[in-house]
Amino acid sequence: MNENLRISIAGSGNLAGHLGSILKETGFSISQIFARNREKGQNLANALDSQWTDIPGKILQETEILFLCVKDTVIPELTLAFAPYLNPGTLIVHCSGTTGLEQLNPFEKKGVFYPLQTFTPGRKPDWIHIPLLLEGDPETLQTLTFIAKKISNRVEIMNSEQRSVIHLGAVYANNFTNLMAGIASKIASTVQVDHTIYLPLLEESIAKLYYADPIAAQTGPAKRKDLPTIEKHLEMLSKSFPEYVESYRLLSKMISGS
Amino acid sequence: MNENLRISIAGSGNLAGHLGSILKETGFSISQIFARNREKGQNLANALDSQWTDIPGKILQETEILFLCVKDTVIPELTLAFAPYLNPGTLIVHCSGTTGLEQLNPFEKKGVFYPLQTFTPGRKPDWIHIPLLLEGDPETLQTLTFIAKKISNRVEIMNSEQRSVIHLGAVYANNFTNLMAGIASKIASTVQVDHTIYLPLLEESIAKLYYADPIAAQTGPAKRKDLPTIEKHLEMLSKSFPEYVESYRLLSKMISGS
Numbered sequence: 261m262n263e264n265l266r267i268s269i270a271g272s273g274n275l276a277g278h279l280g281s282i283l284k285e286t287g288f289s290i291s292q293i294f295a296r297n298r299e300k301g302q303n304l305a306n307a308l309d310s311q312w313t314d315i316p317g318k319i320l321q322e323t324e325i326l327f328l329c330v331k332d333t334v335i336p337e338l339t340l341a342f343a344p345y346l347n348p349g350t351l352i353v354h355c356s357g358t359t360g361l362e363q364l365n366p367f368e369k370k371g372v373f374y375p376l377q378t379f380t381p382g383r384k385p386d387w388i389h390i391p392l393l394l395e396g397d398p399e400t401l402q403t404l405t406f407i408a409k410k411i412s413n414r415v416e417i418m419n420s421e422q423r424s425v426i427h428l429g430a431v432y433a434n435n436f437t438n439l440m441a442g443i444a445s446k447i448a449s450t451v452q453v454d455h456t457i458y459l460p461l462l463e464e465s466i467a468k469l470y471y472a473d474p475i476a477a478q479t480g481p482a483k484r485k486d487l488p489t490i491e492k493h494l495e496m497l498s499k500s501f502p503e504y505v506e507s508y509r510l511l512s513k514m515i516s517g518s
Numbered sequence: 519m520n521e522n523l524r525i526s527i528a529g530s531g532n533l534a535g536h537l538g539s540i541l542k543e544t545g546f547s548i549s550q551i552f553a554r555n556r557e558k559g560q561n562l563a564n565a566l567d568s569q570w571t572d573i574p575g576k577i578l579q580e581t582e583i584l585f586l587c588v589k590d591t592v593i594p595e596l597t598l599a600f601a602p603y604l605n606p607g608t609l610i611v612h613c614s615g616t617t618g619l620e621q622l623n624p625f626e627k628k629g630v631f632y633p634l635q636t637f638t639p640g641r642k643p644d645w646i647h648i649p650l651l652l653e654g655d656p657e658t659l660q661t662l663t664f665i666a667k668k669i670s671n672r673v674e675i676m677n678s679e680q681r682s683v684i685h686l687g688a689v690y691a692n693n694f695t696n697l698m699a700g701i702a703s704k705i706a707s708t709v710q711v712d713h714t715i716y717l718p719l720l721e722e723s724i725a726k727l728y729y730a731d732p733i734a735a736q737t738g739p740a741k742r743k744d745l746p747t748i749e750k751h752l753e754m755l756s757k758s759f760p761e762y763v764e765s766y767r768l769l770s771k772m773i774s775g776s
Contacts, residue, residue, distance in 0.1 A: 378723060380729075390718050416711070416715075418709070425705060429701070433719050434738065435738030437720060438732050440695045441727060443690045456727075456728070459724065460634070461635055461688060462724045511693075
């Protein structure tokens with residue numbers, strides 16, 4: 261196997277752009293961008309030295325791998341739209357944590373290439389550390405592993421069910437963690453302090469986890485069952501942020517286990 | 519003002535060790551360590567080229583600043599214990615987020631020096647970025663600011679009430695964030711994956727917050743009101759982790775605002 265695979269990408273959003281860039285950086289070339297949004301599609305195609313189309317019937321028939329970098333809900337319909345126009349041997353791949361492999365069923369060769377990361381426009385991802393979760397038959401896995409190992413040091417094979425468990429955990433690790441930062445930020449705003457005061461603390465809370473399991477790393481009033489502090493906090497919240505009382509109570513209970 | 523202040527530290531734990539080290543590194547010297555634990559106290563005193571005692575009556579009378587690096591609950595009794603033996607002009611300082619300045623009342627000169635960070639034994643803190651929250655009368659603030667600015671780039675003056683608001687937010691930023699990482703870890707363990715798979719995601723979730731407010735940075739199924747994914751997650755949790763259902767439901771509701 262070599263870098264001369266004919267790769268196309270469907271999508272022109274965040275993930276399409278970041279994945280296209282890293283594929284190019286690691287020596288692959290992108291034959292074509294399929295994107296309904298003409299401006300974004302053409303811009304991305306230009307950036308990647310590739311062609312652009314917005315018509316499924318004009319997808320390059322000789323595409324060997326087509327990455328679907330689109331919203332989860334669009335995956336099945338797009339798969340159906342491409343099916344008549346691609347060679348039967350084309351490998352179609354989605355990049356979703358929560359979508360099963362079977363959503364690509366019209367294709368015989370199908371796979372999953374799920375990067376466990378949150379992507380932001382204009383912010384270069386640190387791909388080498390991003391876990392890439394792959395799924396497919398043995399031949400597909402051989403192809404996807406070849407690509408994935410050029411991009412990241414952490415490549416894992418998982419089936420759809422395992423991947424959806426990891427995706428569920430990611431809601432806690434990413435979305436709910438961000439919510440915690442947001443609540444801290446709102447609380448600090450009452451004394452005219454912005455959220456950046458918490459960034460060194462947030463960073464260190466995460467950095468510690470390279471050396472200790474989060475269960476072992478737990479500290480704070482709930483962990484040490486410091487009831488006076490917990491009561492004081494609940495009282496402060498009742499006055500200024502009654503909408504946070506329930507979360508403080510529940511999360512403290514989950515930590516203290518009582 | 520210069521570095522020849524006669525500084526002593528009460529305590530031999532995590533914070534006493536880290537604060538003693540950074541004071542020494544930034545050019546101050548530590549005259550004495552007071553610690554009830556003989557072994558830890560003597561070890562710390564040796565590391566800092568200072569003396570050790572475990573008897574309040576043997577505290578060096580000429581101490582100009584005494585930092586209390588002890589548990590919140592011990593602050594009042596220790597303050598009372600030292601009061602008869604120190605010069606009336608001694609500045610006594612506690613390092614607690616949640617303890618008011620008035621807990622140091624027997625002393626005329628009193629202050630707060632609260633580093634907003636989580637400290638771990640054996641893990642060198644990145645002091646330059648740690649917010650240091652100071653409180654005291656103008657003369658005390660002059661002394662504490664002189665010391666704090668040698669240690670950190672972020673020094674803030676706050677009264678006890680403001681500091682306790684920041685401390686409450688820190689429970690979200692640190693303890694509850696760690697809980698989220700712990701839940702993610704437990705979920706991943708059901709498919710034989712350890713928590714390290716989430717570390718790049720957790721790091722990026724925080725790193726983004728240097729460029730965006732957490733409210734603006736919020737993503738995920740709850741934010742985009744993706745009910746099918748939320749329902750799927752709740753169903754998965756009901757089967758494998760019924761104890762997490764309430765947290766998923768509540769935190770999603772807080773994000774979606776419905």
